[in-house]
Amino acid sequence: MSDLTTKSVYEHSQALKNGEYSSVELTKAYLGEIKAKEDSIGAYISVNEDVALEMAAAVDKKRADGEDLSDIAGIPAGMKDNLCTKGIKTTCASKILENYIPPYDACVIEKLKASDYVLLGKLNMDEFAMGSTTENSAFKVTHNPCDIERVPGGSSGGSAAAVAAMEAAYTLGSDTGGSIRQPASFCGVVGMKPTYGTVSRYGLVAFASSLDQIGPLTKTVRDNAMIMNVIAGHDRRDATSIKREYGDFTAEIGKDVKGLKIGIPKEFFGEGISSSVKDCVLAAAEKYEKMGADITWVSMPSIENALSAYYVISSAEASSNLARFDGVRYGVRANDFEDIDELYKKSRSQGFGAEVKRRIMLGTFALSSGYYDAYYKKALQVRSLVMKDFNAVFDKFDIILSPVAPTAAYKLGEKTSDPLEMYMGDAYSVPINIAGVPALALPCGKNSDGMPVGMQLIGKAFSEPMLYRAGAAFEKEYTGGADK
Amino acid sequence: MMIKDYEMVIGLEVHVELKTKTKIFCSCPTDFGAEPNTQTCPVCMGLPGTLPVLNGKVVDYAVKAGLATNCTIAKYSKQDRKNYFYPDLPKAYQISQYDLPLCENGWLDIETENGPKKIGITRIHIEEDAGKLVHDDTHGTMIDCNRCGVPLIEIVSEPDIRSAEEAKAYLQKLRAIILYTGVSDCKMQEGSLRCDVNLSVRKKGTEKFGTRTEMKNINSFAFVVKAIEYEYKRQVEAIEAGETIVQETRRFDPDSGKTFSMRTKENANDYRYFPDPDLPPIILTDDEIKALGTQIPELPDARKKKYIEQYELSAYDGELLTNDKSMADYFEAAAANTKYPKLLANMMISEMMRLITTENFECKISPEHMACLASLAGDEVINSSTAKKLLVRMWENDFDPAEIVKAENLEQINDEAILLGYIREAIEANPRSVADYKRGKTIAAKSIVGQAMAKSKGKANPVKLSELAIAEIEKCD
Structure with a gap:
């Protein structure tokens, strides 16, 4: 293992500025790491060595020419394969988009390019971001770098595994119901689900439009804030993007947590949580108390309905969002068909995997005439109750502390036969998307198997800088992340 | 029972393309007739990852159309997805408005044989147009996405219309109003105005509506009249023969003048409407609505009233002259130059209208020359048959009628x-x-x-x- 790849984005940033090594050297180090580990990890769907080295060389030249470069210039990254990259295959880990090459860059990709990032490749995921283990990828299985017998989490499993396995300095994922935070938690890395509307969704292949947010996965809290500095901001091409001054996401890092009011909702520690996760997260709460924060148990009764509402809303939106994959204009088209209906049916039957079909059917049912009120409308009502609960807690507290998932990473194949059990694993992560608020997932300990356990710090809308402050304080004190 | 014992109940749905410079959710141009797929981008092609952003002008135009038809403008409305598969619809859903349209509860007045009549307008909503399928023997079916995302308003009338003539009068008035507001050019040949007819029949004197059929995308007023006449007769005959009318969509075939069943209600799509999560609600303030109202020019009814009062025209003539804004503008320009506006109106209605072959009023005769012609006739310098003959000649090749009358000795003989x-x-x-x-x-x-x-x-x-x-x-x- 090259020493270079153990460093944080922040460290790379300093070293590249100081000329300690070049971007090409750094990129080669990560490409070496990928070569060495991909067979066992399987984080990437595609790696673009030539593109990466070209981008790196271009940054090195700019630096040599004395150009003023961004903090993340020349640092190699991986992108979840649902982020459109111009001229580079973007598959969403689906057969139906196996050969799809977008003619445009996602907003976040444009922003990263403008900051002279280096793209290593596109990362594995659950097909169309539907899943919690990355086992729903049409192309490959991704293994958890902490124990390759185990799942990396999902749907941004490739994004989390790549960071954990040093196969990228940082990655982007997308989080609709926990898809950044849960794999971050399973792989022992840091993941942020930003406030809805903070990062433009333009160019993110939609799963559930009202819930999707793009966010960074990194080794450290500071790294995460640095990437947010690049990708956040209003975009006029996304009507749900929020116009405001976002400021510096690293601004509060280094400040202590004295006097911060932290609420712990009892509903996140109920039936189904593993004792080791419960112990780790409650121990983290004690640590915050030791650092000077006020810890109080709170109640958020509507949370228990959030999971059902999530599966109705996200599936309903998905059923409509995924209707465009019909084999007519792009992607995979079935070979033999008699008429247009058969073309649709065969292309979609052959192109989509089982989980995607399940969600499309669920969502189509929920929106159908005669069922709309009982399902979709009801789910929207639950959604406003959940928002109300969050607002009520945030009237009195700065942060809500909870586990990310009821368990640590489990064995590959362990839950694939029972979709409902798999869905239950999202119970703690989906309320945050339903409410649209930000949550930072970071490691808070390990279970008896030595697998990482994650906690999430949830804040009110646009409180990311404070979440980073609280996350960094914990990291510094307990997980050895001395200001990296 | 006989056909005269039945009455028809008609509601019309009219789609009008708005003439905004750019499409409803992207910045592609909306010009008609460009090379296929040259006015497209990832957004209107519905490529994965793209998002719609509403063109504010579309809302402005729709609000103007709503105000001009006496609608209440919603201060809060939203956009919904209408889900169905068809190759001309790249996203497999059309962004439209379902339960909270932009405009509601309007009306317009038409002239009928029995005097004026109010026709209710249920709602006006905004939506995107679909593309066009082009069938070709060598290539099969191809898709032209130029029209994808061209903004439309759909204007839905109440079932207040009772005859083909009323339907035609309603369409003419609606078209006139839209043309006056300037939000569309309403060219039926280019498809910028399209009409769906909902028709049912019932025995005269009964309240309950019969089962209706829908005839979609009829592209001329004359065809609307023919389709209504045929469908009315078909339904009455079916009922008289003891059959039941099936709720269905029917296609009007202009060649045979008949309607044919396309799909029945059982086979109808469940569109699974739901609010589009990509688009925030449309919020309008009273001030914004008021400001749009001030941009609406004098409408046909106001002009008609003026013509009746100032020029002593009949309501019917006033209606005819004001149905086309350019014709009304022309009339006013000419009327300002003659003491005989009523005579001028008669000449335009009985003689000039016969000569018009274009969909919209176009006239080579300058308003001054037309005024002069009316004055010559009014002052009895020439008689009416000379005036008619001159008008036909001027239509072909405009000239000053006073000069020609002199040169050709066309003066009326009073001696x-x-x-x-x-x-x-x-x-x-x-x-x-x-x-x-x-x-x-x-x-x-x-x-x-x-x-x-x-x-x-x-x-x-x-x-x-x-x-x-x-x-x-x-x-x-």
Whole structure:
């Protein structure tokens, strides 16, 4: 293992500025790491060595020419394969988009390019971001770098595994119901689900439009804030993007947590949580108390309905969002068909995997005439109750502390036969998307198997800088992340 | 029972393309007739990852159309997805408005045989147009996405229409209003105005609506009339034969003038409407709505009222003149230059309208020349048949009628001595007509007058000629 790849984005940033090594050297180090580990990890769907080295060389030249470069210039990254990259295959880990090459860059990709990032490749995921283990990828299985017998989490499993396995300095994922935070938690890395509307969704292949947010996965809290500095901001091409001054996401890092009011909702520690996760997260709460924060148990009764509402809303939106994959204009088209209906049916039957079909059917049912009120409308009502609960807690507290998932990473194949059990694993992560608020997932300990356990710090809308402050304080004190 | 014992109940859905410069959710141009797929981008092609952003002008235009048709404008409305698969719909859903449209509860007035009538407008909502499928023997079916995302308003009427004539009057009035507001060019040949007809029949005097059928995308007012007449007869005959009407979508075939079943309600799509999560609600303030209202020019009804009051036109003539804004503008420009606006209106309605072949009013005769022609006729410098002949010539090749009248000696002949000369010639040549007249067949005088007129080369003052002729015939033995 090259020493270079153990460093944080922040460290790379300093070293590249100081000329300690070049971007090409750094990129080669990560490409070496990928070569060495991909067979066992399987984080990437595609790696673009030539593109990466070209981008790196271009940054090195700019630096040599004395150009003023961004903090993340020349640092190699991986992108979840649902982020459109111009001229580079973007598959969403689906057969139906196996050969799809977008003619445009996602907003976040444009922003990263403008900051002279280096793209290593596109990362594995659950097909169309539907899943919690990355086992729903049409192309490959991704293994958890902490124990390759185990799942990396999902749907941004490739994004989390790549960071954990040093196969990228940082990655982007997308989080609709926990898809950044849960794999971050399973792989022992840091993941942020930003406030809805903070990062433009333009160019993110939609799963559930009202819930999707793009966010960074990194080794450290500071790294995460640095990437947010690049990708956040209003975009006029996304009507749900929020116009405001976002400021510096690293601004509060280094400040202590004295006097911060932290609420712990009892509903996140109920039936189904593993004792080791419960112990780790409650121990983290004690640590915050030791650092000077006020810890109080709170109640958020509507949370228990959030999971059902999530599966109705996200599936309903998905059923409509995924209707465009019909084999007519792009992607995979079935070979033999008699008429247009058969073309649709065969292309979609052959192109989509089982989980995607399940969600499309669920969502189509929920929106159908005669069922709309009982399902979709009801789910929207639950959604406003959940928002109300969050607002009520945030009237009195700065942060809500909870586990990310009821368990640590489990064995590959362990839950694939029972979709409902798999869905239950999202119970703690989906309320945050339903409410649209930000949550930072970071490691808070390990279970008896030595697998990482994650906690999430949830804040009110646009409180990311404070979440980073609280996350960094914990990291510094307990997980050895001395200001990296 | 007979066909006259039934009445038809008609509601119309009219789609109008708005003439914004750019599409509803992206910045592609909306021009008609460009090379296929040259006015497209990832957004209107519905490529994965793209998002719609509402063009504010579309809302402005739709609000103007709503205000011009007396609608209440919603301060809070939203956009919904209408989900269905069709190759001309790249996202497999159309962004439209479902339960909270932009405009509601409007109306417009039409002129009918029995006087004015109010037709209710249920709602006006905004939506995106779909692309076009082009069928070709060598390539099969191809898709042209230029029209994808062109903004539309759909104007839904109440089922207040009771005849094909009323339907036509409603469409003409609606088209006039839209043209006045300037939000669309309403060109039916280019598909920027399309009409769906919902029709049911019921026995006269009953309240309950019959089962309706829908005829989609009829692209001319004349076809709307034909489709209604055919479908009305078909439904009445079916009921009289003891059949039940099926709720279904029917296609009107202009060649045969018949309607054919396309799909029944059982096979109808469940569109699974739901609020589009990519688009925030449309919020309008009173001030914004008011400001849009001030941008609406004088509408056809206001002009009509003015014409009736100022120029003493009939309501019917006023309606005809104001149905096309350019024609009304033309009329006003000409009327300002003559003392005879009513005569001018008559000349435009009875003579000029016959000459119009284009969908929209276009006229090569300058308003000044047209005013001059009306004045020449009004001042009895020329008689009406000369005026008609001149109008036809000016339509082909505009000129100053006063000059031509002089140059070609077309002035009306008022000199009684000359007129008597023509009359006597006619009497001499037609002793039999004179005899008929004497035997009480007064109509025989007409033939004498006609011949005398012919002898004047059509230039005789017709009133004088007629008076003199009768007096002259009376004198005969």
